[in-house]
Amino acid sequence: MLDKIAGKIATHSDEFEGTITFDTDTGLITEVSRKLSGDAKHFSSDCIIFPGFGDIHIHAREDVSGKHSYKEDFLSASNAAIHGGVIHVADMPNNPIPPISDLTYADKLALTNKSPIHITLYAGIGPNTLPLTKQVPYKVFMGPSIGELFFEDNATLEKVIERYRGKDVSFHCEDPEILNANKTQTTHEARRPKEAETIATDFALMLIEKYSLKGKLCHYSTGDGLKKIIEAKKRGVNVTCEVTPTHLMFDMEMLTEENHKWFQMNPPLRGKEDRLAMVQGILDGYIDFLATDHAPHTIEEKMKGISGISQLDTYGLFVTYMILKLGIPVKTIAKICAKNPGEFVNPYLPAKFGFGFGEIKEGYAANFSVLNLKKPFSFQRNMVKSKSGWSPFEGFTFPGSIEATFYLGKEMHAK
Numbered sequence: 132m133l134d135k136i137a138g139k140i141a142t143h144s145d146e147f148e149g150t151i152t153f154d155t156d157t158g159l160i161t162e163v164s165r166k167l168s169g170d171a172k173h174f175s176s177d178c179i180i181f182p183g184f185g186d187i188h189i190h191a192r193e194d195v196s197g198k199h200s201y202k203e204d205f206l207s208a209s210n211a212a213i214h215g216g217v218i219h220v221a222d223m224p225n226n227p228i229p230p231i232s233d234l235t236y237a238d239k240l241a242l243t244n245k246s247p248i249h250i251t252l253y254a255g256i257g258p259n260t261l262p263l264t265k266q267v268p269y270k271v272f273m274g275p276s277i278g279e280l281f282f283e284d285n286a287t288l289e290k291v292i293e294r295y296r297g298k299d300v301s302f303h304c305e306d307p308e309i310l311n312a313n314k315t316q317t318t319h320e321a322r323r324p325k326e327a328e329t330i331a332t333d334f335a336l337m338l339i340e341k342y343s344l345k346g347k348l349c350h351y352s353t354g355d356g357l358k359k360i361i362e363a364k365k366r367g368v369n370v371t372c373e374v375t376p377t378h379l380m381f382d383m384e385m386l387t388e389e390n391h392k393w394f395q396m397n398p399p400l401r402g403k404e405d406r407l408a409m410v411q412g413i414l415d416g417y418i419d420f421l422a423t424d425h426a427p428h429t430i431e432e433k434m435k436g437i438s439g440i441s442q443l444d445t446y447g448l449f450v451t452y453m454i455l456k457l458g459i460p461v462k463t464i465a466k467i468c469a470k471n472p473g474e475f476v477n478p479y480l481p482a483k484f485g486f487g488f489g490e491i492k493e494g495y496a497a498n499f500s501v502l503n504l505k506k507p508f509s510f511q512r513n514m515v516k517s518k519s520g521w522s523p524f525e526g527f528t529f530p531g532s533i534e535a536t537f538y539l540g541k542e543m544h545a546k
């Protein structure tokens with residue numbers, strides 16, 4: 132059956148008023164026109180229709196061991212995603228039974244079948260792993276963070292990366308030796324200093340270039356490191372980078388006795404100059420993805436001091452903050468929240484998704500995130516759909532709200 136929506140549309144390359152026709156059986160877009168069709172569902176001029184948002188860095192916590200499913204699972208994470216206007220996610224591999232081989236990856240993938248939205252899985256790279264038979268994205272933790280998949284030193288890491296020549300590899304950039312040298316410092320932020328990221332960045336960029344990787348640097352947080360990424364991009368190195376909402380909105384100057392436990396994450400919050408450098412990096416077109424690094428832990432665990440932030444529920448709301456408070460143009464939003472995340476997962480998607488995610492064009496999946504930029508929204512703890520049950524944005528009023536979320540032509544509602 133054909134269905135239509137109409138209104139203001141923004142993609143990474145275009146802004147226009149028009150109508151999108153899609154087939155609710157195939158879930159694909161059949162036509163995009165620059166006319167407002169009378170028989171379409173119209174969104175008011177307060178709203179913008181974006182291609183469906185994708186969050187390519189989350190920790191949904193579920194694996195075959197089930198050990199961490201009390202924190203989150205694929206159903207609760209999907210529900211939090213839909214709540215946040217997100218229609219596909221990519222899940223990280225630092226599980227108790229990490230997906231590091233054909234068998235462990237297939238076992239974990241089977242668990243995603245119950246999800247109402249698409250979940251892409253990263254495979255892990257650890258000291259004893261080999262590439263999988265099929266094409267998948269990989270994640271490497273350069274130093275200790277959460278989980279057992281990490282390296283003690285760079286020499287071991289390079290020996291393993293050599294086996295992954297030409298692959299799609301995402302890096303958690305924190306240098307293990309610098310983390311080790313600072314482990315007796317008194318605050319979380321001082322135990323994980325900026326140099327841990329900037330020095331790991333040098334090493335990651337070297338590996339990406341030397342082994343022809345398709346490289347991505349996760350949850351980027353330092354202005355000095357971003358300069359290195361920009362230089363590498365200009366040299367033609369195949370590297371992209373992510374930034375999280377928390378590193379764009381908060382910095383160390385905002386930490387207090389009451390809130391510092393909630394804001395504990397890896398990498399930690401940095402100074403104001405780094406936060407502003409990340410915003411500028413988006414405006415200048417050098418940051419490729421808004422990705423949450425949604426890392427749910429229970430309230431009790433957070434109070435004991437564990438690293439990770441719950442923020443998948445607020446993805447789309449945060450986008451309204453980016454547009455209205457940080458002055459990020461809507462085309463840039465469409466690029467870093469939809470087009471680039473789509474391009475990242477499209478090589479791994481099943482054929483039923485047509486040309487894939489991230490565009491509003493004939494043949495692409497009919498996924499849309501519709502934001503209302505005139506209707507502020509106050510976010511509260513009792514709204515959180517993630518099993519974590521908390522959010523760093525509790526009590527915050529976002530300047531806009533999520534009007535509707537469509538996945539494969541169907542309007543989705545968080546349960």
Ligand SMILES: [Zn+2]
Nearest residue numbers: 188223424426
């Ligand atoms: Zn992460």
